Amino acid sequence: MTRAPSGEQSSFTLSEFFRREAESIFEVWEVDARKAADCASRLPSRELRNNLPELLKTMADHADEALSGQSIAKLSVNAARNHAQLRWRRGYSLKEVAREYGILRSAIVQTLSDRISELSEKELRFLFESLDGAIVESVGTYVAISNQERESEQERLQVTLRNISDGVICTDADGLTHYLNPAAERITGWSGEDAIGKPVGEVVAVLDEASGQPVESMSELTLRTRDQSAHRSDILLERKDGRQVPVEEAAAPLWDSGGEFLGVVVTIRDVSNVRALTAQLGYLATRDPLTGLPNRALLKDRLMQEVAHAERHGERLALMYLDLDLFKEVNDMLGHTAGDDLLVEVAERLKNCVRRSDTVCRVGGDEFILLLTEFGEMASLNELGSKVSDTLREPFELEGHTVEISTSVGISVFPDDGHDPDSLIRHADTAMYQAKALGRNNMQFFAPAMNRRARERRELQRELRKALAEKQLSLHFQPQVELATGKVLAAEVLLRWRHPRLGSVSPNRFIPVAEERRELMISIGDWVLEESCRQARAWLDAGYPPVRVSVNVSMVQLRGDSLVDHVADVLDRFRLPPNQLQLELTESVLMSDVAGAADRIRSLEKMGVRISVDDFGTGYSSLSYLKDLPVDELKIDQTFVHDLASDPDKAAIVNAIIRMGQSLNLRVIAEGVETSGLVDYLCANGCEYAQGFYFGKPVTAKRFEGRFLS
Numbered sequence: 039m040t041r042a043p044s045g046e047q048s049s050f051t052l053s054e055f056f057r058r059e060a061e062s063i064f065e066v067w068e069v070d071a072r073k074a075a076d077c078a079s080r081l082p083s084r085e086l087r088n089n090l091p092e093l094l095k096t097m098a099d100h101a102d103e104a105l106s107g108q109s110i111a112k113l114s115v116n117a118a119r120n121h122a123q124l125r126w127r128r129g130y131s132l133k134e135v136a137r138e139y140g141i142l143r144s145a146i147v148q149t150l151s152d153r154i155s156e157l158s159e160k161e162l163r164f165l166f167e168s169l170d171g172a173i174v175e176s177v178g179t180y181v182a183i184s185n186q187e188r189e190s191e192q193e194r195l196q197v198t199l200r201n202i203s204d205g206v207i208c209t210d211a212d213g214l215t216h217y218l219n220p221a222a223e224r225i226t227g228w229s230g231e232d233a234i235g236k237p238v239g240e241v242v243a244v245l246d247e248a249s250g251q252p253v254e255s256m257s258e259l260t261l262r263t264r265d266q267s268a269h270r271s272d273i274l275l276e277r278k279d280g281r282q283v284p285v286e287e288a289a290a291p292l293w294d295s296g297g298e299f300l301g302v303v304v305t306i307r308d309v310s311n312v313r314a315l316t317a318q319l320g321y322l323a324t325r326d327p328l329t330g331l332p333n334r335a336l337l338k339d340r341l342m343q344e345v346a347h348a349e350r351h352g353e354r355l356a357l358m359y360l361d362l363d364l365f366k367e368v369n370d371m372l373g374h375t376a377g378d379d380l381l382v383e384v385a386e387r388l389k390n391c392v393r394r395s396d397t398v399c400r401v402g403g404d405e406f407i408l409l410l411t412e413f414g415e416m417a418s419l420n421e422l423g424s425k426v427s428d429t430l431r432e433p434f435e436l437e438g439h440t441v442e443i444s445t446s447v448g449i450s451v452f453p454d455d456g457h458d459p460d461s462l463i464r465h466a467d468t469a470m471y472q473a474k475a476l477g478r479n480n481m482q483f484f485a486p487a488m489n490r491r492a493r494e495r496r497e498l499q500r501e502l503r504k505a506l507a508e509k510q511l512s513l514h515f516q517p518q519v520e521l522a523t524g525k526v527l528a529a530e531v532l533l534r535w536r537h538p539r540l541g542s543v544s545p546n547r548f549i550p551v552a553e554e555r556r557e558l559m560i561s562i563g564d565w566v567l568e569e570s571c572r573q574a575r576a577w578l579d580a581g582y583p584p585v586r587v588s589v590n591v592s593m594v595q596l597r598g599d600s601l602v603d604h605v606a607d608v609l610d611r612f613r614l615p616p617n618q619l620q621l622e623l624t625e626s627v628l629m630s631d632v633a634g635a636a637d638r639i640r641s642l643e644k645m646g647v648r649i650s651v652d653d654f655g656t657g658y659s660s661l662s663y664l665k666d667l668p669v670d671e672l673k674i675d676q677t678f679v680h681d682l683a684s685d686p687d688k689a690a691i692v693n694a695i696i697r698m699g700q701s702l703n704l705r706v707i708a709e710g711v712e713t714s715g716l717v718d719y720l721c722a723n724g725c726e727y728a729q730g731f732y733f734g735k736p737v738t739a740k741r742f743e744g745r746f747l748s
């Protein structure tokens with residue numbers, strides 16, 4: 039191979055070579071360039087080549103121009119600078135950047151090898167000098183950028199270290215402190231001046247939180263093991279002034295790029311605030327905010343411990359579930375502040391009833407549970423139950439009113455009634471329900487039969503919800519008759535439930551169960567009211583003589599706020615004259631003194647709706663409410679009517695009710711009239727209206743029409 043002498047014109051030019059062979063050069067280049075840098079292997083070709091093709095193009099552009107002159111013009115090196123910048127961002131090392139150019143040089147030479155002799159010496163010099171120049175520019179740019187970036191990184195790091203709330207401490211390889219950020223000074227109580235040069239174990243002196251004993255800090259551990267980072271959170275830091283603060287400490291070893299150990303970096307975080315907050319949250323999560331008593335969650339926790347203890351020592355435990363009778367009435371009547379005051383006072387009284395070792399909890403609106411340990415004989419539970427009831431029956435002074443309440447108490451005992459917190463609580467609750475069902479101020483011990491009944495009740499409630507949705511409910515109508523004329527003046531509406539599996543279920547069974555779930559009873563009651571009015575309208579539209587519908591209303595409905603509005607809405611929707619609707623309220627409902635009930639009854643009466651007192655005579659002896667409430671009718675309970683002929687006492691009661699009705703100007707209607715003898719007796723004694731099987735059993739609307747309206 040002969041090289042063309044200097045100044046000689048070559049047979050092909052360098053610029054032609056670059057233009058024609060650029061692609062071949064890069065194909066050769068790419069193979070090694072991919073191996074030269076870690077991050078290069080996955081780069082797509084265009085990105086890998088980056089702006090090196092631009093560099094070759096610049097060289098081609100410059101080649102002719104540079105070679106025509108006497109001296110070689112300096113190559114523009116912008117392409118090389120750009121290349122270095124992009125490589126820095128991609129994460130190439132300096133070595134990798136320089137290596138790329140080395141590979142480029144050999145790729146050019148390899149592609150040129152056959153014809154290298156055809157290039158002039160000047161061209162070859164231009165080629166190598168240009169490539170050298172590009173390498174120098176590229177490396178120079180890379181170094182400049184990395185220095186610049188490193189500086190600003192240092193600055194950023196300094197600002198961060200000065201401002202973060204975590205303490206950062208650095209040591210040298212011997213564990214002597216050589217840096218503390220301001221937070222570390224604050225947390226440890228050591229100033230940088232005092233701490234620098236001290237062993238880090240002295241600056242970060244830690245104690246085991248549980249035992250209070252000094253323990254090896256994470257910084258010392260990392261200095262000793264030089265292992266990966268370590269972290270610990272159950273420690274106290276002993277500050278320079280001796281004060282102890284809960285901290286979290288983390289430490290990591292520092293190595294230089296040559297693999298030499300430089301020391302450790304320690305971070306410490308003061309967690310006193312977090313601890314205080316956690317403790318506060320823990321308290322709130324386990325306490326009833328109003329009374330400060332343990333709540334259900336804490337009760338369960340304590341119960342779990344007490345059950346385990348009682349199990350080990352063969353002891354018994356008791357749960358007393360208390361529900362305040364008439365709490366809702368106090369709330370409604372006197373307002374929530376009075377209700378709250380009542381609960382706080384109840385909590386105080388309960389605490390005074392039991393020993394310090396017992397736990398008093400509030401587990402719901404007006405529900406409390408006493409967890410009793412070491413109560414000795416079962417009889418003492420009885421005594422305690424009575425003591426609790428008596429204490430809570432003492433009058434309360436609330437917002438200037440004297441209020442008296444009573445309590446229903448249910449008791450379950452470990453191990454007889456359950457072995458775990460849930461079943462003990464559930465059984466005490468069941469017993470309490472049973473006590474409530476027996477009337478106010480009652481106490482019941484749990485019995486397995488109650489459990490079955492409670493399950494049945496829940497099952498029935500579920501079925502009832504479905505019954506409403508699946509249209510299993512229907513209405514029957516029973517005539518109410520004017521005795522003198524035999525005319526049917528009204529129809530009592532009686533709810534019927536035909537269950538697909540249970541068959542026909544008596545309202546005597548399902549209404550009390552529905553009443554235990556307020557929203558369920560209200561839904562059912564609303565439905566009955568609406569269907570009754572729809573029927574009354576249909577009869578009017580069909581041209582039958584007006585017949586009043588008499589609808590039973592539960593205490594639960596009367597307690598709710600929606601009854602009056604619902605009645606008004608239904609009357610309006612069916613364009614029913616209000617006096618065509620009568621509501622039957624039991625005597626106990628009227629007597630229960632439900633807050634707001636009297637007002638609601640007055641509103642209904644003002645609307646023109648008639649009010650009848652159902653089951654009259656079975657309730658309370660005080661009849662003063664009859665003077666105060668706008669009642670239209672008394673319904674003598676059928677238990678008096680049935681035995682009228684044979685039982686002189688009942689006959690006396692019936693006569694008394696009839697006379698009272700006359701003197702108060704109220705209609706009196708006898709229920710449960712089954713025989714003509716009874717009809718005669720009632721007529722003879724001045725009772726004007728009657729209802730019963732003698733006149734007709736409750737029947738469907740269709741049958742009622744056919745038998746009584748046509």
Ligand SMILES: Nc1nc2c(ncn2[C@@H]2O[C@@H]3COP(=O)(O)O[C@H]4[C@@H](O)[C@H](n5cnc6c(=O)[nH]c(N)nc65)O[C@@H]4COP(=O)(O)O[C@H]3[C@H]2O)c(=O)[nH]1
Pocket residue numbers: 516531532533544545546549563566590591592622652653676709710711712729730731732736
């Ligand atoms: N032995 C005998 N019984 C007679 C005679 N005449 C009527 N009865 C029955 O006595 C009950 C009268 O209704 P109640 O006292 O309001 O007693 C009702 C009422 O308290 C309640 N109830 C029925 N429907 C509803 C309703 O829609 N809402 C509410 N809240 N309660 C309802 O269920 C109770 C029972 O209803 P029913 O089983 O339909 O029983 C009805 C009726 O079928 C008779 O001559 N002899």
